[in-house]
Each structure stands twice: as structure tokens, then as C-alpha cells.
Amino acid sequence: MTARSRQARIKMGKKADLYRIGGVDLPWDPELDLDKPKPTPLYPAFQIPKPKPLTEEEKSQVAHFRQLRESIKNGPLYTVLGDNVRVGKPETSAAAAFNPFEGMPKYSQRYTKKKRMIPKLDTRPYVLNFFPKELWSTIDPTATETNGVISTDTTGKSLQIAGYEKDAAMSEDEVDVKEERDPDDEDLPEGEEVDDEFDDEEDGGDYNAEQYFDDGGDDAGDDYDAGGDEGGGGYFE
Amino acid sequence: MSRHAYELCHLLVDDTYGELTSRIFEVLLFHGRLSLPALQHQTHLSYRLVKHGLAVLIQQHLILWYTSSHDHQTLYEANTANAYSLVRSGKYIKVAAAQVGEFAGKVIANLLLLGHARVGDLVQAYKAGQSRSTHDRLAANGGTPSTPLSNSSRHEEGRIEEQNATVEPIYGMLCDLLRLELVSPVHISHFRSDADNRIEAEKVVPKPEVYKARNEREQNAQREAGIKRKLKEWRYYTHGEENEAEHLKKGKKRLHQDLETGRLEKRQRLYSPLSQDVIGTTEEVYQPMRGEAHYLDNDLILRVNHAKFAVLIRNDHLVDLADRTISTSTARVYAQVLHALEPQVQDCRVEPANSSETDAEADPSSSPQISTDELVRAIKDSSELANTLGKSDDGRLDMTQFDHPKKRRKKEVINEDQGTIDIEASFDEEEDLSGSDEEDNVSDVSSDPNEVNGDADFDPNPLTSLPHDPHRDTIRSHLLVLTIHPFSFLHHLPKTSILPERWMIDFPLLTKNVIHHTLLETITSRHGLPAARLTRILFDKGRTDEKVLCSTSLLAQKTMRSYLLPLHKAGMIGLQEVPRDNSRNPQRTNFLWFFDPERCRVKVLEETYKTMARYLKRAKMEGEKIKGTVEKASRSDVVGKEEEFLGPQELEALNAWREMDKRIWGEVSRLDDLVACLRDF
Numbered sequence: 001m002t003a004r005s006r007q008a009r010i011k012m013g014k015k016a017d018l019y020r021i022g023g024v025d026l027p028w029d030p031e032l033d034l035d036k037p038k039p040t041p042l043y044p045a046f047q048i049p050k051p052k053p054l055t056e057e058e059k060s061q062v063a064h065f066r067q068l069r070e071s072i073k074n075g076p077l078y079t080v081l082g083d084n085v086r087v088g089k090p091e092t093s094a095a096a097a098f099n100p101f102e103g104m105p106k107y108s109q110r111y112t113k114k115k116r117m118i119p120k121l122d123t124r125p126y127v128l129n130f131f132p133k134e135l136w137s138t139i140d141p142t143a144t145e146t147n148g149v150i151s152t153d154t155t156g157k158s159l160q161i162a163g164y165e166k167d168a169a170m171s172e173d174e175v176d177v178k179e180e181r182d183p184d185d186e187d188l189p190e191g192e193e194v195d196d197e198f199d200d201e202e203d204g205g206d207y208n209a210e211q212y213f214d215d216g217g218d219d220a221g222d223d224y225d226a227g228g229d230e231g232g233g234g235y236f237e
Numbered sequence: 238m239s240r241h242a243y244e245l246c247h248l249l250v251d252d253t254y255g256e257l258t259s260r261i262f263e264v265l266l267f268h269g270r271l272s273l274p275a276l277q278h279q280t281h282l283s284y285r286l287v288k289h290g291l292a293v294l295i296q297q298h299l300i301l302w303y304t305s306s307h308d309h310q311t312l313y314e315a316n317t318a319n320a321y322s323l324v325r326s327g328k329y330i331k332v333a334a335a336q337v338g339e340f341a342g343k344v345i346a347n348l349l350l351l352g353h354a355r356v357g358d359l360v361q362a363y364k365a366g367q368s369r370s371t372h373d374r375l376a377a378n379g380g381t382p383s384t385p386l387s388n389s390s391r392h393e394e395g396r397i398e399e400q401n402a403t404v405e406p407i408y409g410m411l412c413d414l415l416r417l418e419l420v421s422p423v424h425i426s427h428f429r430s431d432a433d434n435r436i437e438a439e440k441v442v443p444k445p446e447v448y449k450a451r452n453e454r455e456q457n458a459q460r461e462a463g464i465k466r467k468l469k470e471w472r473y474y475t476h477g478e479e480n481e482a483e484h485l486k487k488g489k490k491r492l493h494q495d496l497e498t499g500r501l502e503k504r505q506r507l508y509s510p511l512s513q514d515v516i517g518t519t520e521e522v523y524q525p526m527r528g529e530a531h532y533l534d535n536d537l538i539l540r541v542n543h544a545k546f547a548v549l550i551r552n553d554h555l556v557d558l559a560d561r562t563i564s565t566s567t568a569r570v571y572a573q574v575l576h577a578l579e580p581q582v583q584d585c586r587v588e589p590a591n592s593s594e595t596d597a598e599a600d601p602s603s604s605p606q607i608s609t610d611e612l613v614r615a616i617k618d619s620s621e622l623a624n625t626l627g628k629s630d631d632g633r634l635d636m637t638q639f640d641h642p643k644k645r646r647k648k649e650v651i652n653e654d655q656g657t658i659d660i661e662a663s664f665d666e667e668e669d670l671s672g673s674d675e676e677d678n679v680s681d682v683s684s685d686p687n688e689v690n691g692d693a694d695f696d697p698n699p700l701t702s703l704p705h706d707p708h709r710d711t712i713r714s715h716l717l718v719l720t721i722h723p724f725s726f727l728h729h730l731p732k733t734s735i736l737p738e739r740w741m742i743d744f745p746l747l748t749k750n751v752i753h754h755t756l757l758e759t760i761t762s763r764h765g766l767p768a769a770r771l772t773r774i775l776f777d778k779g780r781t782d783e784k785v786l787c788s789t790s791l792l793a794q795k796t797m798r799s800y801l802l803p804l805h806k807a808g809m810i811g812l813q814e815v816p817r818d819n820s821r822n823p824q825r826t827n828f829l830w831f832f833d834p835e836r837c838r839v840k841v842l843e844e845t846y847k848t849m850a851r852y853l854k855r856a857k858m859e860g861e862k863i864k865g866t867v868e869k870a871s872r873s874d875v876v877g878k879e880e881e882f883l884g885p886q887e888l889e890a891l892n893a894w895r896e897m898d899k900r901i902w903g904e905v906s907r908l909d910d911l912v913a914c915l916r917d918f
Binding site: 051054057058059060061062063064065066067068069071072073075077078079080081086102108111112113116117118119121124125126127129130131132133134135138139 | 252253254255256257258260273281282285286288289290291292293295296297302304311326327328330331334342346349350351353355358423425428538865868871872873874875898899900902903904906907
């Protein structure tokens with residue numbers, strides 16, 4: 001019997017039966033107003049400090065920043081790694097990565113922005129001297145240790161600069177779309193572009209849900225092979 | 238740098254250049270210097286991917302590398318400073334556009350996009366772009382007709398002219414940017430860390446035995462100086478570099494010639510409407526310059542000069558501060574001073590030339606200065622400044638404030654002698670004061686008798702001529718206001734026999750004051766005004782007992798504690814326990830509060846990095862939420878036709894996201910202002 005209940009019983013006197021059940025004192029006070037001493041709120045009301053709206057100058061700064069970021073993202077250096085890049089780890093199969101809601105091949109997918117897994121380095125000239133020698137072959141396959149000063153073979157390569165790169169990117173995309181149908185794409189060691197599910201045509205596979213899918217386009221009747229083992233064949237959201 | 242700073246850098250690289258680069262960068266941040274095999278092992282990526290990622294990071298100056306000559310192994314290291322600068326790119330573009338022009342902003346944007354680039358390639362790209370697109374780039378620069386330059390539509394003669402004209406602005410602009418140091422030539426040392434640069438410099442600089450000196454210590458000192466010189470040369474890519482970079486020789490020489498000789502002409506050229514060139518009116522005047530000094534060597538390699546941009550951002554900050562603490566018109570005068578001093582300031586933080594000068598008595602002649610006359614010439618119109626300062630105040634400017642304490646005592650005596658000051662004759666009075674000030678000054682350095690004599694002869698002439706120039710006086714009074722401000726925006730160097738009256742900025746002192754002010758502002762906004770007052774008392778008095786603090790701050794002890802404890806909890810102030818005896822009994826211990834600005838600075842900086850990192854995460858999260866819509870909006874058939882292809886809900890979500898993104902980045906850029914103030918200035 002706790003001190004409180006005893007006290008309560010004494011206080012209430014005759015109404016003592018309220019405080020006991022079967023002659024045993026209740027260990028709590030049944031008339032206790034639980035709302036009286038308010039518990040401290042878990043999340044007390046808090047006035048969130050609101051920052052001042054951006055000034056015109058800041059707005060233009062941010063606009064410049066976002067524009068630059070956008071052009072970097074549209075440029076050849078921005079990369080998105082898939083899940084399948086880890087060396088020494090079994091790849092997630094394309095079936096496991098398949099998104100049943102968004103992953104169906106659609107005609108409009110040809111317009112989606114390409115996601116690069118690996119930066120496209122051969123679009124511009126480089127100053128090889130500023131790179132360690134072990135990277136020279138990566139940057140410019142034609143470079144040797146002797147012609148190291150400046151990449152001499154700059155024919156057809158020019159810097160893509162903002163303001164113009166829109167045209168460049170567009171034309172590049174067109175090329176990519178054409179290349180998508182090239183059969184020799186499969187020779188590449190690792191997917192050049194993540195987004196090449198259109199190439200994922202391969203025979204085999206016992207059951208194929210997409211057998212019945214007909215998009216009416218070039219790929220009509222082509223099966224999507226869920227078990228395809230192409231490196232970059234993962235669906236990417 | 239700390240964990241939060243690393244996280245921020247990683248997020249910035251991730252946001253800007255994507256996952257491959259950010260994964261490599263993260264590993265480098267986490268593990269320090271790594272070789273390629275180690276990097277491959279740690280990133281769990283294939284060699285091909287790692288090499289490609291490294292190429293991108295080096296091109297964008299985000300990592301440093303060094304191939305040791307012993308074992309020919311290349312080690313890579315993250316360049317956190319440049320990675321942090323990614324957040325400032327918007328500011329850089331804005332600053333360049335404001336300083337030089339819209340076109341300069343675009344050139345800077347392109348250089349940021351490209352990392353570094355050869356002049357030749359850059360010009361070619363612009364040429365190609367020019368002929369391909371209908372951009373009205375030139376219109377922004379000088380009024381060239383912005384008609385599309387399709388080769389077929391133009392007749393032959395006009396086409397050639399046009400070709401020349403299209404190359405012209407980019408060369409001129411690059412020259413201008415080089416002259417203003419907004420872009421700088423790239424040197425291989427920019428890809429190495431400081432320690433590696435030091436190793437290389439030690440190889441280049443002759444051995445101590447070569448130097449002619451009395452003893453070994455002096456030899457070492459001379460060699461040390463030689464190494465420092467070499468490092469500085471590499472850093473700013475100045476003279477003496479010809480042996481190192483044979484292929485750039487030509488370009489450099491031309492460049493320097495260009496910088497020294499054709500400054501004025503170039504500017505004229507640049508801003509002259511190029512359409513006139515085509516017509517042929519001013520063609521002859523400009524023709525000789527073409528192909529000579531005006532053109533940069535095509536093999537010169539350029540990048541954005543972060544250090545100079547920091548200087549410009551600091552200038553903006555200081556002007557803003559002057560605007561807030563003094564007045565707009567004074568701030569405008571100050572802006573002119575800073576602008577005039579700009580060419581002399583290469584870096585925000587300059588370490589003293591030799592260690593013996595580190596004390597406060599470092600000679601002022603080494604720091605950037607400007608004379609009153611130069612400044613008066615620079616400010617064309619002072620009519621708006623004229624009535625912004627109260628006249629009576631002008632006369633009573635207390636010139637003693639910026640004197641040496643010893644001199645101040647003398648001055649007080651003089652002022653008492655003068656007795657009443659006529660308020661109307663304020664300008665004369667001020668001159669008198671400054672005159673006496675100069676005499677004082679000279680008598681103090683009486684070790685040099687020549688100066689005393691020279692000054693005595695020299696003094697009266699300018700005094701008689703000066704009061705008739707209200708333009709000069711107005712500017713001067715504004716400058717004096719800046720001088721007596723507690724931040725010590727300016728430092729006044731009185732006229733001597735050789736040199737005219739000059740003004741200089743003691744940047745280390747000013748920076749210290751500004752940082753202190755910023756910290757107090759931060760404390761005020763977080764913990765309230767009394768907390769800031771307590772902090773100031775602590776700073777003023779040093780380590781203070783609670784009782785003393787209580788009586789000084791005129792606060793009840795309970796109230797005071799309610800401010801001190803949150804401050805202590807936030808790490809802004811510290812508490813020291815000094816036991817009175819060996820028992821270390823709390824009863825017999827003195828508790829001393831103290832405020833350490835340096836510690837507080839690091840703390841605030843740390844928190845700012847953390848906040849910025851969280852903002853970036855939030856921005857990413859917000860993008861993730863409506864990923865599908867954003868992706869759809871970036872489809873090549875949808876871009877530009879959002880209204881047509883997207884549903885109303887999608888449009889709404891997209892716009893909301895864009896607004897959110899802008900706000901988040903705006904806040905990040907504000908936080909960056911704080912970081913710049915606390916770290917870079």
C-alpha cells in the first residue's frame with residue numbers, strides 16, 4: 001500500500017470503498033486528475049526562424065549558379081553510377097532492379113536524358129602535361145610519352161562552352177539515338193551509357209513477361225530479357 | 238578541416254560532377270593521399286572508371302597529384318579548397334559580370350565549366366559558337382550586330398571582317414581578365430600540394446653550399462629565401478619561369494608586354510563599338526595593335542583565379558559593412574579606395590615577407606597605399622557626397638584618435654592651447670589640425686633631420702592651395718571618417734617631404750575587427766543582446782570571475798547566468814577552473830569565464846559547414862521527392878515546352894521545387910558569405 005493511497009483513503013473517509021477492490025487498497029489514486037500537472041510537451045511550440053527573402057542580387061547569383069550547374073550536368077563530365085559498378089561484388093540482376101511501374105520500355109524513353117556512367121573525355125582537347133602519365137592513355141588514347149606537351153590531335157575536338165552547348169548537346173543526343181541501334185555496341189566492356197535497355201535483346205530466358213508487350217515501334221516483338229547480363233543493362237530510375 | 242567540412246565538399250562535388258567523381262573524392266578525403274591501385278581498391282570501382290573519374294577531377298582542379306621522382310608513383314590528394322569554391326561559382330560569375338561586364342561573366346562561367354583551357358581552344362570554341370549560334374553575345378559587349386553569321390548569307394568581304402571581329406572580343410576580354418587577375422595562367426605547381434611544391438622547389442633551388450655567406454646559418458637562410466621566392470613564383474606564375482615552361486615562354490613575354498604597354502588602348506578597343514570597325518572609321522587606329530600585343534599566345538593555359546575573387550568578395554563585404562556602420566556615401570568613397578588598391582592586393586591573406594616583421598611595427602610602405610590625389614582623380618563627381626557629412630563634425634574630427642598614444646598626449650596639450658574652435662571655418666581648422674599633426678609626427682622622428690627641414694619648407698604650399706578645392710576636401714573628410722571608425726577601415730599616412738598624403742588599409746587588423754564584429758553579430762542573433770554584451774566584457778577584461786562580471790555587466794546574477802550558460806553550452810565562451818589549494822574542492826575554486834575569439838571562430842565555422850551540408854542534403858532530398866517529374870521535365874522533347882507536356886499538378890510541383898531549390902541555394906550562399914568572412918578574409 002503506497003503512501004498516497006493511504007492518504008487518499010484517510011481523506012475521503014466513508015467513500016473508502018472507492019479506493020479498494022475486494023478489501024485491498026488500490027495502489028493508485030482513482031480521482032487523480034491526470035491533466036492537472038501538464039506533462040512537458042515532447043515537441044514544444046517552436047517558432048521556426050524564417051530567413052529573409054532573397055534580394056535581387058542573391059537571386060541573380062543563384063540563377064548563375066544553377067545555370068552553370070545545369071550546363072555541367074548536361075555536359076560530358078557529369079556521371080551517374082548505377083548499382084552494378086562495384087568490383088568483386090555480384091551484380092544485382094536486371095530483374096531485381098526492375099521497376100514494374102516505371103521500368104517498362106516506352107517510346108518516350110528515347111527522349112529521356114542519357115545518364116552517363118563514365119565521363120566522356122574525348123570531346124575536348126586536354127593539356128596532358130597537367131595530368132599524371134598513368135592517365136594519359138585514358139584521356140587521349142593516341143598520346144604517347146613523347147608527345148606529352150600538348151595533345152596534338154585536336155582535329156574535330158573543340159571546347160564546348162556554355163551558351164552554345166545546347167546545340168552541341170542536342171546534336172550529340174541525336175547521334176546517340178542513332179547509335180543505340182548499332183549492334184556493335186555490345187562489344188563495349190562496360191556500358192557506355194547506363195540507359196541502353198533497347199540493346200538488351202538477347203535470346204534465351206524461359207519466361208518473359210514482356211513477350212506480350214508490343215510498343216509498335218522498332219522493338220516490336222523484341223523480348224526484354226530479364227536475365228540479361230549486360231554490364232550497364234540495369235534499369236535506372 | 239573537419240568532418241562537416243569534408244562532408245560538405247563531398248556533397249558539393251557530388252552535386253556538381255556526379256557520383257563517380259564524388260565517390261573517388263570521398264575516398265580521397267577519408268583516406269588522405271592514395272595511389273591509383275589503392276584508390277581502386279578503396280572505391281571498389283574498375284580501373285577504367287577510376288581513371289576516368291580522376292581525369293575529370295584533375296581537369297576541374299579538384300584533386301592534387303604528385304609523381305615522386307624516386308619511385309615514379311603518383312599519389313592523389315583531395316583539394317578541399319577548390320571543392321569548397323564550387324559553392325561560390327555563382328558569386329564569381331556575378332562579380333565578374335559586375336566588374337568587367339556581362340561578357341566577362343560568361344567567359345568566367347565557361348572557364349569554371351572547363352576547369353582550365355588553352356587560349357587557342359577557347360578562342361576556337363567561341364569562333365565555332367559564333368558561327369553556329371545566333372547568340373547576341375557581342376551585343377552585350379560592344380554593340381556588334383547580333384545577326385546570325387551563317388557563312389552563305391554574307392558576302393565574302395564582310396565575312397572576313399566579321400571573322401576578325403568575332404575573335405576580337407574574346408582576346409580582349411581574356412587580356413582584361415588577366416590584367417585584373419580574375420583568371421590566371423596555370424602552372425604544374427597548382428596541381429601539387431604545398432608540401433610537394435616545397436620538395437620540388439628544394440630540388441630546383443641550389444644547395445646551401447653555393448651561396449656566398451659567412452656561416453652555414455646564413456647560407457641556409459638565403460636558401461630558404463630562395464625557396465620561398467620560387468614557391469611564390471610558381472604560385473603567381475611570375476617571371477623567372479621561362480626555363481620551367483619552355484613552351485609557354487612566348488606567350489608569357491607577349492603577355493607581359495601587353496600588360497605593360499597597351500593598357501589604355503586595349504581598354505578603348507574592348508569597349509569601342511566594333512560595328513565601327515567594320516564600317517572602317519576607326520579601323521586604322523586599332524589596326525596596328527592587332528596581331529601584336531593584343532593577342533595572347535594560344536598556348537597559354539588559363540583558369541579562374543580563386544584568390545583574387547576572394548579579394549573582390551572581401552571588398553564587397555567591407556563596402557557593405559561601411560555602408561551599414563557609417564553611411565552610404567562614405568561607403569561609396571571606400572569602394573573607390575578599395576577599387577584603386579585592388580591591383581596591389583593579390584591574396585586575402587599575405588604572410589609577412591620575413592618573420593622579423595611579424596610584429597605590429599611592420600613597415601607600412603610594403604602594404605598597398607593610395608595617395609589622396611590619385612583618389613581625388615578617381616572620383617569624378619563628389620556633388621552627391623558634399624552634404625552628407627555634418628559640417629560641424631568635420632571640424633571636430635579628433636585627429637588624435639589615429640595617432641600613436643605617445644603623440645596623443647602631446648596633441649591634447651596643443652588642443653588646449655588652441656582653445657575654442659570656430660565651427661564655420663571647419664576646413665581650415667581641419668587642415669590646421671592635420672598640419673600640427675604632421676609637425677608632431679616629424680618631431681617624433683627627429684632622428685632624420687632632413688625630413689624636418691624638408692617638411693618645414695614644404696608644408697605651407699599645399700595648405701594655401703588646398704582649401705579652395707571642395708571636391709578634395711569632401712573626399713578627404715569621408716576618408717577621415719573611415720579612419721576614425723573603430724574597425725579602422727583605413728589608415729592615414731600623413732604627408733612627408735618625399736611622399737604626399739597617403740592612405741592605406743591595414744588588412745590584418747581590419748580583418749580581425751571584422752571577424753570579431755561578425756562573431757558578436759552571430760552571438761547577438763542566437764543568444765540575444767545581453768549575451769553579446771557579456772561576451773564583449775569578457776573580451777575586454779580577459780578571464781573574469783563571476784562576481785566581477787556581475788558587477789561590470791550590471792545584471793543580476795541569476796539573469797547573467799541564464800545568458801552565460803547557454804553561451805557556454807554552445808561553445809562560444811569557456812570556463813576555467815583555478816583551484817586555490819591542492820584539495821580541488823569546488824568551494825575553494827575560482828571559476829573564470831573567458832572568451833576566445835579564435836576558438837569561437839572555429840566553432841561558428843564548424844557549425845556553418847554543418848548547416849550548409851544539411852542544406853545540400855535537403856536540396857537533394859527535395860529533388861528526389863519529385864524525381865519523376867524532374868526527369869520528365871528534362872526530357873529532350875519536353876524541355877522548353879513544359880506547359881504543353883506536363884500536367885498542371887506536375888507543373889506546380891516542378892515550380893515549387895525550383896523555388897525551393899533557389900531558396901536553399903540562396904541560403905547556402907548566405908552561409909558562404911559567413912564562411913568567407915570568418916575563414917578567407
